[in-house]
Amino acid sequence: MTHISRSALVRYSPRQMFDLVNDVEAYPSRFRxxxxxxxxERDESGITARLDLRLAGLVQSFTTRNLNLPPDRIQMRFVDGPFKTLExxxxxxxxxxxxxxxxxxxxFEFASRLAGAALRLGFQGLADRMVDDFCRVARDVYG
Incomplete structure (x- = not known):
């Protein structure tokens, strides 16, 4: 299993950053x-969302159930896609x-070992960039 942990300090409130990360429908217009x-699905506890990500030259789709604990936390659990596990x-x-x-x-761990090797590198690179990308969007949105 691959473990990734990234963080950044920003001049925006937890609520502002929570709202950006939770605005899943805006991802295609904000992130390449x-x-x-x-x-x-959307309910009082969170959302179930499907993302199509460009990884290693391919588009990979996956679905997560996100438990929202505003403004401090969003917990993601794997529902469907190319992963064996994703949390x-x-x-x-x-x-x-x-x-x-x-x-x-x-x-995370991909279900297929063969496809997983290439996808792991792509997903690992994406995860490395995600925090930076959300910080950039915060500057664009909040100034």
Whole structure:
């Protein structure tokens, strides 16, 4: 299983960053790595969403159930796609008036060993960029 953990300090509130990450439908217009996004279900506890990601020259689709604990946390659980397992957590920790710390932790394993080798590298690279990409979008949206 591959484990990735990334974080960044931003001058935005946990709520602002939570809202950006939770706005799944906006991903295709904000991120080159996302070709499509669809919220399949939305309720008071979170969303079930499908993302089409560009990985290793291919488009891979997967679905997660996201448990929203605003404004501090989004927990992701694998529902469907090329993974054997996928779990992730976004956390948004307030740092007083200075802003917040945004963190992403992912644990994943692809179902197919053959396809998994190439996809793992692509997904690992994407995960490495995601925190930076959300920080960039925060600057674009919030100034």
């Amino acid at each position: 790595w996302c070709s499509a996004a669809q919220v399949l 992730g957590v976004w956390t948004f920790q307030a740092l007083g008036e200075a802003g917040s710390k945004v963190s992403l932790t992912l644990d």
